[in-house]
Amino acid sequence: MPDSPAAPAAPGSTALDPAVAARLKRDPHGLVPAVAQQFDTGEVLMMGWMDDEALHRTLTTGRCTYWSRSRSEYWVKGDTSGHLQLVKSVALDCDGDTLLVKVDQIGAACHTGDRTCFDAGELALGGSPHQ
């Protein structure tokens, strides 16, 4: 299998444990959102997307691997930047459609250089409830 197929892997076509694959509820593109959280501080770092193969690699290589929707390829977080995510644990939610990956984030998680992708984006609360 090439490293960078043009589309996410079809369910059942990868070495992902079939018992795990059977629990995944994928979007129409075969993807599941994955929330990356710093394992010790609890910071939510970013959200990415995984297909079966990206999840398999994340579970077995110790490095968080996503499917890049913009580049249509697998993306080992930190391969270019050095800002690796070392995998501590992975959990699937109650209805099988979201992953929580606890990691040790080396350096910045965000491509802007911020520690997390949410650091610069706080929205104002308040105002009148919708009429």
Add this chain to the structure above:
Amino acid sequence: MPDSPAAPAAPGSTALDPAVAARLKRDPHGLVPAVAQQFDTGEVLMMGWMDDEALHRTLTTGRCTYWSRSRSEYWVKGDTSGHLQLVKSVALDCDGDTLLVKVDQIGAACHTGDRTCFDAGELALGGSPHQ
């Protein structure tokens, strides 16, 4: 506007601050994933989906409001269960396609009664890297 339209609100059709609406990158259904995190312990509680109107209500009412994809209606978390999410802060990520909502979760976040939707779903790490 009825409380439970059959589809998410079209961008620009709600009272959401236009400056915020302009930053949102929605999926083809007009939705953005929203990660709910307990504000003090850092627990990632669940992930839901928001359209512009759900985000507006979340920002202005103090109670986390999602778009239910299964029921095609707005869903004020806790309205049925009493397990409210009181909104502490809301942040949009660097590319505008994910929300992080810090909340004070009353009771269990998960419909199973677990504190978080990820409590029962840990996956095994290890095995051979993909060949």
